[in-house]
Amino acid sequence: xxxxxDQSSRRVILVDVFEWLKRLRTxxxxxxxxxxxxxxxxxxxxxxxxxYTPEPKVFLGQLAYLQLSQFExxxxxxxxxxxxxxxxxLGEAAAKSFEKYRAISKKIAxxxxxxxxxxxxxxxxxxxxxxxxxGLDWYETVIKIYLVSGLLDDFYRRLxxxxxxxxxxxxxxxxxxxKFEAFAKKxxxxxxxxxxxxxxxxxxxxRRIMGDVLLELRAAFDNxxxxxxxxxxxxxxxxxxxxxxxxxxxxxxxxxxxxxAHTMRMDxxxxxx
Amino acid sequence: xxxxxDQSSRRVILVDVFEWLKRLRTxxxxxxxxxxxxxxxxxxxxxxxxxYTPEPKVFLGQLAYLQLSQFExxxxxxxxxxxxxxxxxLGEAAAKSFEKYRAISKKIAxxxxxxxxxxxxxxxxxxxxxxxxxGLDWYETVIKIYLVSGLLDDFYRRLxxxxxxxxxxxxxxxxxxxKFEAFAKKxxxxxxxxxxxxxxxxxxxxRRIMGDVLLELRAAFDNxxxxxxxxxxxxxxxxxxxxxxxxxxxxxxxxxxxxxAHTMRMDxxxxxx
Numbered sequence: 061x062x063x064x065x066d067q068s069s070r071r072v073i074l075v076d077v078f079e080w081l082k083r084l085r086t087x088x089x090x091x092x093x094x095x096x097x098x099x100x101x102x103x104x105x106x107x108x109x110x111x112y113t114p115e116p117k118v119f120l121g122q123l124a125y126l127q128l129s130q131f132e133x134x135x136x137x138x139x140x141x142x143x144x145x146x147x148x149x150l151g152e153a154a155a156k157s158f159e160k161y162r163a164i165s166k167k168i169a170x171x172x173x174x175x176x177x178x179x180x181x182x183x184x185x186x187x188x189x190x191x192x193x194x195g196l197d198w199y200e201t202v203i204k205i206y207l208v209s210g211l212l213d214d215f216y217r218r219l220x221x222x223x224x225x226x227x228x229x230x231x232x233x234x235x236x237x238x239k240f241e242a243f244a245k246k247x248x249x250x251x252x253x254x255x256x257x258x259x260x261x262x263x264x265x266x267r268r269i270m271g272d273v274l275l276e277l278r279a280a281f282d283n284x285x286x287x288x289x290x291x292x293x294x295x296x297x298x299x300x301x302x303x304x305x306x307x308x309x310x311x312x313x314x315x316x317x318x319x320x321a322h323t324m325r326m327d328x329x330x331x332x333x
Numbered sequence: 334x335x336x337x338x339d340q341s342s343r344r345v346i347l348v349d350v351f352e353w354l355k356r357l358r359t360x361x362x363x364x365x366x367x368x369x370x371x372x373x374x375x376x377x378x379x380x381x382x383x384x385y386t387p388e389p390k391v392f393l394g395q396l397a398y399l400q401l402s403q404f405e406x407x408x409x410x411x412x413x414x415x416x417x418x419x420x421x422x423l424g425e426a427a428a429k430s431f432e433k434y435r436a437i438s439k440k441i442a443x444x445x446x447x448x449x450x451x452x453x454x455x456x457x458x459x460x461x462x463x464x465x466x467x468g469l470d471w472y473e474t475v476i477k478i479y480l481v482s483g484l485l486d487d488f489y490r491r492l493x494x495x496x497x498x499x500x501x502x503x504x505x506x507x508x509x510x511x512k513f514e515a516f517a518k519k520x521x522x523x524x525x526x527x528x529x530x531x532x533x534x535x536x537x538x539x540r541r542i543m544g545d546v547l548l549e550l551r552a553a554f555d556n557x558x559x560x561x562x563x564x565x566x567x568x569x570x571x572x573x574x575x576x577x578x579x580x581x582x583x584x585x586x587x588x589x590x591x592x593x594a595h596t597m598r599m600d601x602x603x604x605x606x
Contacts, residue, residue: 125417128420128421128424131408131411131424131428132408132411132412132420132424135404135405135408135409135411135427136408136409136411136412138404138405138408138409139405139409143449144398144449144452144453144456145449147401147405148401148434148438148448148449148452151401151404151405151431151434152431152435154408155404155428155431155432155435158424158425158428159428161421161424162425162428165421175421176416176417176418176421179417179421180417183417
């Protein structure tokens, strides 16, 4: 998982998560115009993320390492760039995106915390996530970072609601740069125009990326906390399953919004999410 | 070769180059106190590099790609960083060094030239150089870039003498950043203090790097031009050899200075050049 919101153990019944994701994806595809009857049957309230915002050190530490790891992944593709122009532009976009890391890391240091100490607890988790979603080539890596940073920057912005207003504003500011996003759109659209096969490969890959990111996010929440059940309470498998479904339902509006934004990101490339 | 100063063919009699390098290295080791009698027997005049400065597009194109390639190599080591702190610091130093590339590339664009067009003719040569001097691990790569960028930035600063004063000042400014140098010194000294074996490995590697860079630089000069012999003149093997030696002799002061600075860079790490 990419996040640590609560350290208590959680058992995720994967089949439920997948069913739930499938349902959500259908809703999200109709994001702009949800059907009235469907809306009635579902949770469409805003999720209040405030109780789930981790303490600043944890929030900023994981966000910082996430940005650093994205810089690492982007730059490690420089050598595979299809041409010198794309290499130069990728370098520029990556260097610019490094400033996100730099801003967050500076904020951590300004709080009297060593940025490395703040990041270290999240290194392994984030590396595991990246190795499971390792792109096969230059294009898959570019679209991966485009989608992952889109989804996660979005999520962190929402989660920042529980931080003090100054830190929250600084997080907003740090995540503002869209240089990489513009670069990714440009090169992916150009490259798919030259190679029709690439488009269908990247469409599939994009769906996989979204699925993986959402599973990570889901797993980061504590189902019992979301469902309002005490940590220590003994539950049968059926009860645990009910708790999980109740908590998924609680997160639905958030996930629906994230998928909606993801769909627009795919649309911008001319791909169906 | 890393440079293109003149396109005419050149036959380098390698045995001579190596002998000459060996001799130079001995002199350079005593750089601060050259023996009086030795000085008399050798060429100690300044080399006037002005006639060898390529046109701005060529000069800036190769320098830009060199910087971009160094950024590529540095960042591709991020994933092998021994710890999160070194990774974060390497990221910072690399991102900062990207600004060298950015400044030179902007200058090229300001001259109405596409930076990619200016760089492309040098991509293959520079890549070949890098693949021949590929570090075995994180430390070898860090010291490689420390030494190579030290030697080459130094050389390009000298070669910039033939550019117009404004461009020359801009090159000086672009090459000013020492963040990576400071980072390299810090981590290499720390790491060698923990691992004595590392020091002797890096000392050998540093000599190899210097040798390779100097051979590249040597090969970039046209021996006949240096020796004042017409391009078209037919020469016997003996005469060609004499021309080569004459031109090596002419470059001696430059190479001696570069080796002197290299020796100081090695000294700063506690290593013998």
